Amino acid sequence: MTETGTIRVGLVDDQALFRAGIRMLVSSQPDLEFVGEAGNGVDGITMAAEARPDVILMDIRMPVMDGIESTRSILAAADARGDRPPRVIVLTTFDLDEAATRAIRGGASGFLLKDTDPEFLLAAIRTVHAGTAVIAAAATRELFQHFDSQAQAPAAPDSFGTLTARENDIFLLAARGLSNAEIASAEFLSEATVKTHISRILGKLSLRDRVQLVVFAFENRLVD
Known part of the structure; x- marks a missing residue:
């Protein structure tokens, strides 16, 4: 900028x-x-x-x-x-x-x-x-479901184990393509709090944005 x-x-x-x-x-x-x-x-x-x-x-x-x-x-x-x-x-x-x-x-x-x-x-x-949202996160998830043919799930990276229980819940919802507002409603949190959690999750996992979070989740078979 x-x-x-x-x-x-x-x-x-x-x-x-x-x-x-x-x-x-x-x-x-x-x-x-x-x-x-x-x-x-x-x-x-x-x-x-x-x-x-x-x-x-x-x-x-x-x-x-x-x-x-x-x-x-x-x-x-x-x-x-x-x-x-x-x-x-x-x-x-x-x-x-x-x-x-x-x-x-x-x-x-x-x-x-x-x-x-x-x-x-x-x-x-x-x-x-x-960096607060992504382009078609749900569509990105659909793409990976449609084309991902990896047969066996790898072991989850050590960095994933550093997430707190709350961060893990939010990670899974974000990986399914839910927006901050949808996550806030599901977890009874404010959108600002969700945004803070997402930022911490991205930092801990060394990911650039929410699309990369979706990629991380699917490549490591962390969501169904």
Whole structure:
């Protein structure tokens, strides 16, 4: 985020007309700044390093390098520099897309359909940047249920054992895609308290956001 409080947005997509439309949409918003674009995953890595966007909209299927590998490389490079990694929203044309699950495992913070409503896309950028919610957590869970074929559950990581009983309950509800408001209602807590618990859970498990929490839960077979 810039000193003026605007969210810096980058775009990686191989369709020039789509890039132009997104550039115009993002630039029309006073709290968003369009800082760079690229037409393939390799150029996306360069753009991310030079423009340092807060949020990147990343197409999955592109020539030269796809969005999955580009996402991994961008996040790894940010970690190596000691920078805060950008939030990556992958763009897909398919509602249930195995490539989206692989991108999320690679570090993306969620996914959107490319034909989503413009207002929803703008809200998604703000939401993912804030880190207080995720894009389609329930849909992410559905993706993993649909495509995850891992046969045997691994042992839960030691970090999971550091959660308190309350944090464990909230973790399981969040992993099923419930919102903060839904968790607050189920656990008879305030939304602010739930948000605090979620932040502590993410910290203890070294996770970036709630989408990564869903990935963690399903990869370790911590939810049905």
